[in-house]
Amino acid sequence: MANIIEMKNVCKSYGDTEVLHNIDFSVAEGEVVVIIGPSGSGKSTLIRCINCLEMISSGELIVDTIRIPAERKRVRQIRLEVGMVFQQFNLFPHMSALENVAFGPRKARSMKAGEAEDIAGELLAKVGLDEFKEKLPGELSGGQQQRVAIARALAVNPKVMLFDEPTSALDPEMIGEVLDVMKSIAKDSGMTMVVVTHEMGFASQVGDRLIFMDEGIIVEEGEPSIVMKNPKSERLKDFLGHVKHH
Amino acid sequence: MGFEFSVIFESLPPLLEGAKLTWIITLAGISGGMAIGILAGLGRIAGTAYLGDEPHGTSKQICFLTRYFSAGFVESIRGTPIIVQAMFLYFAFPMLIRSLPNVDQFRMEAMTAAVITIMVNAGAYIAEIVRGSVISVHKGLVEAGLSLGISRYQLIRYVIGPIALRRMIPPLGNQFIISLKDTSLFIVIGVGELTRQGQEIMASNFRALEIWLTVAIMYLIMTTVLATTLRHFERKMKIF
Numbered sequence: 430m431a432n433i434i435e436m437k438n439v440c441k442s443y444g445d446t447e448v449l450h451n452i453d454f455s456v457a458e459g460e461v462v463v464i465i466g467p468s469g470s471g472k473s474t475l476i477r478c479i480n481c482l483e484m485i486s487s488g489e490l491i492v493d494t495i496r497i498p499a500e501r502k503r504v505r506q507i508r509l510e511v512g513m514v515f516q517q518f519n520l521f522p523h524m525s526a527l528e529n530v531a532f533g534p535r536k537a538r539s540m541k542a543g544e545a546e547d548i549a550g551e552l553l554a555k556v557g558l559d560e561f562k563e564k565l566p567g568e569l570s571g572g573q574q575q576r577v578a579i580a581r582a583l584a585v586n587p588k589v590m591l592f593d594e595p596t597s598a599l600d601p602e603m604i605g606e607v608l609d610v611m612k613s614i615a616k617d618s619g620m621t622m623v624v625v626t627h628e629m630g631f632a633s634q635v636g637d638r639l640i641f642m643d644e645g646i647i648v649e650e651g652e653p654s655i656v657m658k659n660p661k662s663e664r665l666k667d668f669l670g671h672v673k674h675h
Numbered sequence: 676m677g678f679e680f681s682v683i684f685e686s687l688p689p690l691l692e693g694a695k696l697t698w699i700i701t702l703a704g705i706s707g708g709m710a711i712g713i714l715a716g717l718g719r720i721a722g723t724a725y726l727g728d729e730p731h732g733t734s735k736q737i738c739f740l741t742r743y744f745s746a747g748f749v750e751s752i753r754g755t756p757i758i759v760q761a762m763f764l765y766f767a768f769p770m771l772i773r774s775l776p777n778v779d780q781f782r783m784e785a786m787t788a789a790v791i792t793i794m795v796n797a798g799a800y801i802a803e804i805v806r807g808s809v810i811s812v813h814k815g816l817v818e819a820g821l822s823l824g825i826s827r828y829q830l831i832r833y834v835i836g837p838i839a840l841r842r843m844i845p846p847l848g849n850q851f852i853i854s855l856k857d858t859s860l861f862i863v864i865g866v867g868e869l870t871r872q873g874q875e876i877m878a879s880n881f882r883a884l885e886i887w888l889t890v891a892i893m894y895l896i897m898t899t900v901l902a903t904t905l906r907h908f909e910r911k912m913k914i915f
């Protein structure tokens with residue numbers, strides 16, 4: 430299948446420090462890619478480059494045929510096609526759950542209020558939060574907030590979903606409910622997903638490909654269960670040893 | 676010389692006239708001050724990540740200049756006394772204009788100078804209030820907005836603005852009260868506001884106690900109205 434995301438020789442620097450080094454990376458339509466790696470290895474930076482929250486410093490990024498940096502003016506178009514879920518949920522604190530989810534379709538897709546709210550209501554029901562529509566984010570648990578955040582990103586009807594450690598800020602008993610929602614998105618809608626997570630169970634069950642990053646490069650990649658069983662590099666062996674203990 | 680209530684009743688009409696002017700200068704001044712403050716406050720952080728994507732190309736240079744001028748405006752107003760600003764606007768500015776070629780008639784009404792001084796002065800302080808509250812909006816919320824694909828205008832209007840506004844209200848209340856009291860300084864350019872009316876009545880009847888007590892109470896009533904209105908707004912906004 431065609432690649433919906435392509436990174437060619439991408440570098441990213443903050444000031445004088447290069448944190449991504451000559452990354453070649455692509456994601457096929459419908460593929461679920463899981464990214465693992467130690468803290469500070471550049472996982473967040475990599476996926477934040479995909480929706481241009483960070484602008485790549487060199488190389489080329491192609492998302493759904495839009496070329497960056499050549500077509501820098503079309504960044505918003507990329508973001509309409511690429512939804513993002515953050516570690517800290519980042520729900521708009523002044524909007525109810527329903528308003529949070531309806532906001533994207535209403536403003537980014539210029540839908541009528543009623544239409545946007547219908548979509549939002551359906552999505553909230555899908556993530557199991559039908560009864561929490563009128564609640565403000567502050568009145569919801571972490572797991573519920575993250576499910577609202579997933580619904581909010583889906584509401585804009587993206588082709589790709591990015592997840593940056595979506596369960597890392599959650600209490601252990603809430604991780605399952607969020608992972609279940611993510612699994613159903615992958616299975617039911619065949620959504621293209623790029624997921625940074627240390628949930629190895631999720632990686633092997635849902636992932637089509639596992640990527641291991643360290644110090645700004647992709648060190649290993651392949652079919653998740655194979656990569657996990659037979660790590661080639663010492664770095665990955667080390668890392669897997671750490672993850673399994675948690 | 677005992678306390679005479681009759682003195683208060685006699686001086687009430689001119690004092691109320693003065694209070695009316697004070698009120699007009701304040702309301703016009705802080706309305707304009709809000710407009711200036713929002714522009715200069717956002718101007719000081721134009722092109723930074725606090726307001727969404729950082730620009731590139733020529734808009735980067737425009738943003739740099741905007742930041743530079745906004746900061747210059749805020750610092751020069753904050754760094755000079757308001758009374759000097761009023762004197763400059765009322766006495767010096769018209770001379771400056773008249774010295775231009777082809778201009779020999781230019782006067783500035785004291786009332787106009789008073790309103791503009793409050794607008795500009797409050798504007799500089801409000802700019803700092805606006806900047807501070809916008810900067811305090813969590814970066815993650817800005818990114819969440821951007822990642823939905825909304826425009827910068829929508830981001831400021833629906834995400835950053837409402838959150839920042841809620842935090843602005845207490846310091847704005849402070850500034851509005853300061854601006855109201857600052858109008859008493861326009862006694863020096865001859866505006867017939869409350870303090871000047873008090874001063875004139877005092878000069879004719881020497882009843883300092885009755886007059887200044889009444890003047891103080893009138894200021895207190897006006898500042899209370901301002902504070903109560905803002906508290907009402909604060910309560911009407913969602914708590915989060």
Ligand SMILES: Nc1ncnc2c1ncn2[C@@H]1O[C@H](COP(=O)(O)OP(=O)(O)O)[C@@H](O)[C@H]1O
Binds near residue numbers: 448468469470473
């Ligand atoms: N805004 C930034 N400014 C400067 N350095 C940054 C910034 N964001 C990330 N970095 C650095 O880039 C490297 C990669 O960070 P990140 O992508 O967040 O790693 P990960 O998500 O894998 O933990 C780290 O060394 C981090 O300190």
Ligand SMILES: [Mg+2]
Binds near residue numbers: 472594
């Ligand atoms: Mg990270």
